[in-house]
Every structure is written in structure tokens, then in C-alpha cells.
Amino acid sequence: MKKLTVISGKGGTGKTTVTANLAALADNLILADCDVDAPNMHLLMKPKVIEAEVFKGAKVAVKDQLKCIECGLCKELCNFKAITSDFKVDEIRCEGCGLCVAKCPSDALKLELEETGDLYYSQTKFAPMVHAKLKIGAENSGKLVSQVKEKAESLAQQEEKELLLIDGSPGIGCPVIASINGVDSVLVVTEPTKSGLADLKRVLKTVKYFNLPAVVAINKYDLNQEISLEIESFCRQNQVKIVGKLPFSKVIVEAMQQGELVVESAPESKVTTAIKELWEKVSCDLKLKG
Ligand code: SF4
Numbered sequence: 001m002k003k004l005t006v007i008s009g010k011g012g013t014g015k016t017t018v019t020a021n022l023a024a025l026a027d028n029l030i031l032a033d034c035d036v037d038a039p040n041m042h043l044l045m046k047p048k049v050i051e052a053e054v055f056k057g058a059k060v061a062v063k064d065q066l067k068c069i070e071c072g073l074c075k076e077l078c079n080f081k082a083i084t085s086d087f088k089v090d091e092i093r094c095e096g097c098g099l100c101v102a103k104c105p106s107d108a109l110k111l112e113l114e115e116t117g118d119l120y121y122s123q124t125k126f127a128p129m130v131h132a133k134l135k136i137g138a139e140n141s142g143k144l145v146s147q148v149k150e151k152a153e154s155l156a157q158q159e160e161k162e163l164l165l166i167d168g169s170p171g172i173g174c175p176v177i178a179s180i181n182g183v184d185s186v187l188v189v190t191e192p193t194k195s196g197l198a199d200l201k202r203v204l205k206t207v208k209y210f211n212l213p214a215v216v217a218i219n220k221y222d223l224n225q226e227i228s229l230e231i232e233s234f235c236r237q238n239q240v241k242i243v244g245k246l247p248f249s250k251v252i253v254e255a256m257q258q259g260e261l262v263v264e265s266a267p268e269s270k271v272t273t274a275i276k277e278l279w280e281k282v283s284c285d286l287k288l289k290g
């Protein structure tokens with residue numbers, strides 16, 4: 001099984017739309033939505049949930065009211081102002097550092113894993129999909145990304161899938177690192193803007209740090225040909241292959257309005273041809289059979 005993660009240095013490059021269309025073109029795959037902080041793959045793929053499980057990510061201090069002698073030491077010590085004036089734990093503020101637990105004179109506090117999200121295994125019309133939802137304000141999305149990826153990987157192995165296609169998060173933080181760790185290749189979707197180029201440079205540095213092969217697709221390349229050329233030149237200088245240049249196209253939005261992907265609703269369009277060419281190159285680089 002081959003593993004490909006699609007990422008972008010920033011949000012709004014069309015990464016998820018590109019990933020969904022690649023999923024529609026690929027054969028024998030599992031899709032993993034690792035953009036758990038702002039998941040939107042489900043809007044395009046309309047998954048039917050088959051299994052759901054609770055994700056327990058972060059630790060939080062929990063108090064046994066009966067044991068508390070209200071000495072106030074926990075409130076005094078907490079660096080995160082997570083103990084209220086009546087010595088209750090504010091779960092949103094608590095960082096789970098454990099200091100209050102260690103110092104409480106009456107053993108009234110302990111650390112417990114908190115439910116911070118849900119993990120789903122679903123079916124879509126193109127492929128099975130593993131996805132998740134982090135609760136509002138919950139942290140530890142890197143850990144949830146790892147769980148989504150592990151679950152998808154294990155299902156892909158069980159079902160003898162040829163490809164695990166991962167939609168990663170934007171940026172270069174923990175969730176992105178978790179989504180690229182151990183994959184065969186990374187596809188970076190960028191756009192021809194100054195910030196797009198700056199973010200592409202940052203994200204390629206991160207990918208290089210992990211010694212992973214990366215290729216680049218420029219989405220809406222024709223909206224600013226000058227910066228597209230700058231992106232191409234930067235990639236050439238850094239031996240990073242450009243595997244696709246997708247034109248700006250209103251048919252993508254029209255497809256979404258109809259609840260479809262552009263490769264389905266406009267198979268003859270210019271942008272579909274460009275997405276197909278992109279998939280050809282990516283699948284050829286990954287040496288996929290299909
Ligand atoms: S340190 Fe322990 S006993 Fe003191 S107020 Fe906090 S929970 Fe209660």
C-alpha cells in the first residue's frame with residue numbers, strides 16, 4: 001500500500017477540493033481526512049457513518065469534592081488560572097500539567113483523559129473514509145490526526161487497499177507533521193499569491209526536514225502567471241517537481257453547488273483534464289498499478 005498526503009502551506013488553496021477529485025479518480029483506496037481542526041472533506045464526499053468512536057486526547061485535572069479541604073493551594077499554584085475562586089477546575093483553561101495534583105495536601109485531584117473529539121469510519125460513493133471532529137476549544141489535534149491516520153492505515157491493510165490518500169491540515173504545525181509522518185510522498189497544493197509562495201517555501205522546508213519526497217501542484221495558476229512562474233522557478237532550483245497546473249474554473253464551484261465533484265459533473269472541462277493529468281503523474285510517481 002502507498003501513502004500520499006496532500007497538504008498546503010496555508011488555507012484556501014483548494015487542497016481539499018483537489019484531494020476529493022483525486023479520490024474520485026483513484027482506484028482501490030481509503031481516504032483519511034486529517035484536517036481535524038477544520039474538516040470539510042465530508043461536505044464534498046458526503047460520508048455515511050458506519051462506526052463512530054469517542055476520542056480521548058488531553059488530560060485534565062478532576063477534583064473529588066468530598067476530599068477537598070478548600071486550602072486554596074491549587075489556585076495559588078496553577079499557572080493557567082484554571083482553578084476558580086471556589087476551587088473548581090476550569091476544564092477549558094486546564095493544561096493538564098499535573099502540578100495541582102502533585103501538591104494537593106488531601107489527594108483530592110487527579111488527571112483524567114478528557115473526551116476531545118469523535119472519530120468516524122464512513123462509506124462514500126468513491127471510497128471508504130476515516131475522519132474526525134475535534135470538540136470546540138479542544139486541543140491535541142496532532143494526536144487525533146495520528147489516530148485518524150492509524151485507523152485508516154489499519155483498515156487499508158485489512159481491506160488490501162492500494163492507496164491511503166490523506167487530506168492534511170494547512171500550515172506547518174503538529175497536525176501537519178502527524179499527517180506526513182511515514183508517508184511515501186507529499187503533494188503540496190499551492191496558489192499563485194505572494195503569501196502562497198512564502199507558505200510553500202515554509203512547508204517544503206518542513207517536508208524536507210522529515211526527508212520525504214514532495215511534489216507541487218499550482219492551483220488557479222492562471223490567476224497570476226507572474227507568481228506562478230516564480231513558484232516554478234523556486235521549485236526548479238530546489239529540485240521539486242511540479243506535477244500539475246490547474247486553471248481557475250467556475251465549473252468547480254458550480255459542481256459543488258450541485259453537490260458533485262468537477263471530475264463527475266464536467267468531465268470534459270479544462271480543469272478536469274488538468275486534474276486527470278495531475279493524477280496520472282502522481283500515481284505514476286507512486287508506482288500505483290491502477
Ligand atoms: S489543593 Fe486540594 S484540598 Fe486544596 S483547594 Fe485544591 S483541591 Fe482542595
Ligand code: SF4
Nearest residue numbers: 078094095097098100
Ligand atoms: S493540572 Fe495544571 S493546569 Fe490543570 S488545574 Fe492543575 S495546575 Fe492548573
